[in-house]
Amino acid sequence: MQTSGYFDDDGNELNPDVYPKPQLCLSCKKQHDSNEEIMCSLTRLDQMGEDEFRCCAYQMVGRE
Numbered sequence: 001m002q003t004s005g006y007f008d009d010d011g012n013e014l015n016p017d018v019y020p021k022p023q024l025c026l027s028c029k030k031q032h033d034s035n036e037e038i039m040c041s042l043t044r045l046d047q048m049g050e051d052e053f054r055c056c057a058y059q060m061v062g063r064e
Helices: 037-046
Strands: none
């Protein structure tokens, strides 16, 4: 039994690398920050299939 990684409520493993990143993520300052990787992945996986992607942690590149 695998105990690490990302899983849905039914115990199915989810691999964030196989789901395309939303456009908002591609323009985010945190996109390549290894400290943010888990939270970013959880945010994306949680909103899979939604019409609109939202992220409260988004920071535009070039902005503080």
